[in-house]
Amino acid sequence: xxxxxxxxxxxxxxxxxxxxxxxxxxxxxxxCSILHFxxxxxxxxxxxFLQRYQNKxxxxxxxxxxxxxxxxxxxxxxxxxxxxxxxxxxxLICAGLVEVKGEKNDNFADNVFQMVFTKFRIEHKLLxxxxxxxxxxxxxxxxxxxxxxxxxxYVKRIxxxxxxSNFMWNSEISKNDKPTPNKEYKHExxxxxxxxxxxxxxxxTLEDTRLSVSHIPTENEIVYTPRVPIRxxxxxxxxxxxIIYTTNTPFVAKIYKKENMKKLN
Numbered sequence: 321x322x323x324x325x326x327x328x329x330x331x332x333x334x335x336x337x338x339x340x341x342x343x344x345x346x347x348x349x350x351x352c353s354i355l356h357f358x359x360x361x362x363x364x365x366x367x368x369f370l371q372r373y374q375n376k377x378x379x380x381x382x383x384x385x386x387x388x389x390x391x392x393x394x395x396x397x398x399x400x401x402x403x404x405x406x407x408x409x410x411x412l413i414c415a416g417l418v419e420v421k422g423e424k425n426d427n428f429a430d431n432v433f434q435m436v437f438t439k440f441r442i443e444h445k446l447l448x449x450x451x452x453x454x455x456x457x458x459x460x461x462x463x464x465x466x467x468x469x470x471x472x473x474y475v476k477r478i479x480x481x482x483x484x485s486n487f488m489w490n491s492e493i494s495k496n497d498k499p500t501p502n503k504e505y506k507h508e509x510x511x512x513x514x515x516x517x518x519x520x521x522x523x524x525t526l527e528d529t530r531l532s533v534s535h536i537p538t539e540n541e542i543v544y545t546p547r548v549p550i551r552x553x554x555x556x557x558x559x560x561x562x563i564i565y566t567t568n569t570p571f572v573a574k575i576y577k578k579e580n581m582k583k584l585n
Contacts, residue, residue, distance in 0.1 A: 334483040335365065341447050341474070341484070342369035346440070348378045348433065350450035351386045353478050354405050355398075360559035361482025363408065367556060367564050367572055370417045379409060380432045381422030408557055415556045415566055437462055441470035448475045449484065456487050533578050539565065543573065 341347065353359065370376065387409075390402035412418035422432060437446055437459055448459050456475045463473055476484035542549050552565040552573055562576035 331481075334481070338365055338484060339369045339372075341476075342366065342375050343373050345445040345447045345474070346378060347375070347447045347449065348380070348436070349383070350433070350448065350452060350455065351383045351390075352451040353449045354379075354383065354387065354409070355390070355401055356451055356478045358478055358480050358482045359405065360408075360557065361561075362478045363412070363482075363557045364559045364561065364564060364574070365482050367412075367417060371570070371572055376417055376419040377412070379418055379420050380436075381420055382432050384409070384420055411554070411556050414554065417556070434458060434462075437473055438465075441473055443471075445471050446473050448473070449478060450475065451477050453487060536578055537575060538563075543575070 353362075356362070366377065384406070387402045387406050390398050391406060393399045393402070409418055409420075413420065433448060433450075433455065437448065440446060441462060448456070450456055450459075456477070459473060459475050462470075475487070477487055479485040537543050537552055539552055539555060541552050543552060544550075548569075550573060551568040552575070553568060554566050556564045556566055556572060558564075561580050562574055565573050565575065567573050
């Protein structure tokens, strides 16, 4: 189907954009993005690139403290999501894919981001992932600072597909408030969230393509590839599609859940 082909192309493009950020930027993530409903998909997309380029997502200590506070919330959904997020972050720390930085006397997380980005934009290419519209504006404004010449700062949000998108700025924000894209990154301008995947008008039935599987491998089991057997070691992240494990190779392995195993046409 043409619609499915376009969808695959756009997903490939979104992965390429994500890879370009992981390749050479210091990446920071905010509390609201960690708690985003598509954060599991986001980590699934990120992990292979973080391993490939030996990069880490930096989580400020203040963000961890906010998550711990939310974990004790009287709101069951928020508490459950926060506890699960803390567990995933701990697994990613153990896998060397996330790093927690900060001091006990740091102010609120938003202030930490402003301080860090102001200080390090001279030496490093920086990316902030947040769902907070106001914080995004405050960080992007740093690109217009005349007294300090630094590298362009990027601020993105997690979209419903677990990829990164631009902010849909409010009408009162003028175009001049957006940073001038670095020439090196002109190809990275993302599609709007509702343009990443087109909505198909025709329904494709997939029930008959599901694979018959008798056993799903887990930790310390061996899986076989056309080249070599691979041992699944520790669990890194769990998403809607499956589970990612570290292995006895330089790469991670993604084991799909039984209901998501389908034949490739």
